[in-house]
Amino acid sequence: MPRKRNLMRADRLGYVVGGVALIVWALRRPGLLRAGVGGLGGWLLYQAYTGSNPMFKPLGIHVNPQPAQPHIAETLVVEEAVTIARPREEVYAFWQRSENLPLAAEGEVELTREAAGEELAWRTMRAEKLMHFGSLTLRDAPGRRGTIVMARLEYVPAGGSLGAVLARVTGRSPQRLVADCLRRARALLETGEAPTTTGQPAGRR
Amino acid sequence: MVKGDILGHEFMGEVVELGAAVINLKRGERVVVPFPIACGNCFFCQKAMFSLCENSNPNAGMAEKLWGYSPCGIYGYSHLLGGYAGGQAEYVRVPFADVGPLRVPDSLSDEQVLFLSDILPTGYMAAENCDIQPGDTIAVWGCGPVGQFAIASAQLLGADRVIAIDRFPERLRLAAMKLGAETIDYSEDNVLEALKELTGGRGPDACIDAVGMEAHAYHDIAYAYDRMKQAMLLESDRPVALREAIMACRSGGTISVAGVYGGLIDKFPAGALMNRSLTIRTGQTHVQRYMRLLLARIEKGEIDPSFIITHRMKLDEAPAAYRMFRDKQDDCIKVVLTP
Numbered sequence: 303m304p305r306k307r308n309l310m311r312a313d314r315l316g317y318v319v320g321g322v323a324l325i326v327w328a329l330r331r332p333g334l335l336r337a338g339v340g341g342l343g344g345w346l347l348y349q350a351y352t353g354s355n356p357m358f359k360p361l362g363i364h365v366n367p368q369p370a371q372p373h374i375a376e377t378l379v380v381e382e383a384v385t386i387a388r389p390r391e392e393v394y395a396f397w398q399r400s401e402n403l404p405l406a407a408e409g410e411v412e413l414t415r416e417a418a419g420e421e422l423a424w425r426t427m428r429a430e431k432l433m434h435f436g437s438l439t440l441r442d443a444p445g446r447r448g449t450i451v452m453a454r455l456e457y458v459p460a461g462g463s464l465g466a467v468l469a470r471v472t473g474r475s476p477q478r479l480v481a482d483c484l485r486r487a488r489a490l491l492e493t494g495e496a497p498t499t500t501g502q503p504a505g506r507r
Numbered sequence: 508m509v510k511g512d513i514l515g516h517e518f519m520g521e522v523v524e525l526g527a528a529v530i531n532l533k534r535g536e537r538v539v540v541p542f543p544i545a546c547g548n549c550f551f552c553q554k555a556m557f558s559l560c561e562n563s564n565p566n567a568g569m570a571e572k573l574w575g576y577s578p579c580g581i582y583g584y585s586h587l588l589g590g591y592a593g594g595q596a597e598y599v600r601v602p603f604a605d606v607g608p609l610r611v612p613d614s615l616s617d618e619q620v621l622f623l624s625d626i627l628p629t630g631y632m633a634a635e636n637c638d639i640q641p642g643d644t645i646a647v648w649g650c651g652p653v654g655q656f657a658i659a660s661a662q663l664l665g666a667d668r669v670i671a672i673d674r675f676p677e678r679l680r681l682a683a684m685k686l687g688a689e690t691i692d693y694s695e696d697n698v699l700e701a702l703k704e705l706t707g708g709r710g711p712d713a714c715i716d717a718v719g720m721e722a723h724a725y726h727d728i729a730y731a732y733d734r735m736k737q738a739m740l741l742e743s744d745r746p747v748a749l750r751e752a753i754m755a756c757r758s759g760g761t762i763s764v765a766g767v768y769g770g771l772i773d774k775f776p777a778g779a780l781m782n783r784s785l786t787i788r789t790g791q792t793h794v795q796r797y798m799r800l801l802l803a804r805i806e807k808g809e810i811d812p813s814f815i816i817t818h819r820m821k822l823d824e825a826p827a828a829y830r831m832f833r834d835k836q837d838d839c840i841k842v843v844l845t846p
């Protein structure tokens with residue numbers, strides 16, 4: 303079965319360059335190092351050839367080769383969900399305020415769709431530093447447990463999917479920002495506050 | 508934890524300042540603060556599973572990476588659980604103060620009520636999770652403070668016999684003399700054989716692990732293996748007591764885990780668990796669920812938790828106190844610090 307392509311186009315070029323560089327470097331090294339580094343280079347070339355990196359799935363990296371925005375060639379997709387023990391109208395009203403939207407801090411956004419109580423979609427103004435667009439879909443949770451909010455965000459990563467992998471590992475990824483945004487919304491809507499430890503006292507560090 | 512973090516998740520004190528939304532407490536009142544920080548409104552708080560509160564851990568994303576989902580925030584503990592400044596200080600900030608803190612009556616001393624913050628409810632929940640029936644024998648691994656309260660609670664909840672396991676004579680003595688438990692010294696006896704013999708060849712009806720991930724063992728091949736793998740960072744926890752509790756438990760019985768585990772373990776006896784219909788119950792304690800009920804038991808004189816205190820020291824002496832506790836010097840079981 304052919305593997306699903308999941309590398310970004312820019313990545314493929316990078317993988318070819320990186321793979322060739324590693325192999326060339328390895329050619330002039332002693333046996334074990336040559337085998338190891340050369341093998342790594344070969345593996346990168348193979349991934350560039352298949353267009354697929356098997357590590358992406360476990361790392362949760364998901365490329366969309368045909369995003370709905372015509373002027374964007376490729377995006378990375380983030381999907382997160384949260385259940386909030388409040389009625390749908392209240393949850394919707396909270397997110398109508400655009401400062402509450404995921405990644406609102408990353409630049410100004412405009413709302414592109416508003417279906418009361420059901421869906422909100424937005425995109426960044428063109429020149430923002432992180433180009434992204436996304437939507438929030440609301441539905442009732444079963445058993446009157448409140449509202450399920452599904453967030454979908456697409457963005458153009460700085461540094462391609464390698465950058466995205468690094469961001470995931472260091473924890474500063476859009477994935478985390480979206481998840482934290484949903485969690486903060488739940489805390490605010492359910493309790494009226496979002497707890498923090500910012501600014502708390504400490505001993506000598 | 509990082510340098511400069513303020514420790515302490517078992518504390519009590521006097522209310523000196525209140526947030527605007529806290530209308531159930533007054534300045535000057537004496538309160539005990541439960542160690543799980545819980546909002547009172549979320550799905551889990553509404554189900555009285557306070558240590559699973561979804562709204563109190565600002566670092567939930569970190570915890571999710573390691574554990575799938577995040578439990579509540581905790582004072583003076585791992586940053587995975589929020590990194591909140593703890594109670595070993597003159598002042599402490601208590602989030603959601605209208606949900607957690609319990610006012611205590613003047614008739615009871617600090618030392619009688621302090622352990623409502625953590626270890627008394629922890630021992631009690633460990634025993635409650637055993638679903639004790641008349642005639643039951645409960646075995647408890649670890650005779651530290653948590654183990655002692657698990658023993659006492661199993662007795663309060665109707666256990667016929669409690670068998671306590673440890674290696675420190677002063678701890679075993681406390682379990683035997685103060686609580687009337689039978690004891691096994693694992694530095695001398697083979698625990699599995701001893702338990703089999705003591706329970707007429709069937710095993711204890713329920714087993715409580717009050718040891719956790721830093722268990723110790725003698726002459727145990729699996730233990731040597733654990734230490735080796737830990738040194739190579741291939742395994743994070745050392746589950747000697749947990750493995751033994753599973754192997755020892757009677758078929759169809761329950762293993763109640765109060766001891767804390769942080770990450771991954773090896774050589775987990777899944778076969779014994781499955782083929783012998785065993786149940787495992789565990790969790791950070793839902794302290795808020797038990798505080799009132801246990802306060803009532805203390806007021807009625809059914810239990811006086813201060814019996815585990817061996818040392819009273821000043822906050823300034825904390826480093827020495829920690830050293831003593833770690834090295835189990837001077838028969839240390841529990842230290843209480845005051846500012």
Ligand SMILES: NC(=O)c1ccc[n+]([C@@H]2O[C@H](COP(=O)([O-])OP(=O)(O)OC[C@H]3O[C@@H](n4cnc5c(N)ncnc54)[C@H](O)[C@@H]3O)[C@@H](O)[C@H]2O)c1
Nearest residue numbers: 629649651652653673717718719722723765766767791792
């Ligand atoms: N679930 C919770 O919410 C909760 C709350 C408080 C504490 N805890 C945990 O409970 C555990 C016990 O706490 P504590 O304060 O009593 O600690 P402690 O260190 O004072 O006691 C542990 C005891 O276990 C004994 N022990 C070690 N290896 C053993 C073995 N193989 N077999 C039998 N006994 C063994 C030690 O000798 C010691 O006496 C810890 O893991 C602690 O983190 C859990």
Ligand SMILES: [Zn+2]
Nearest residue numbers: 546549552560
């Ligand atoms: Zn909660």
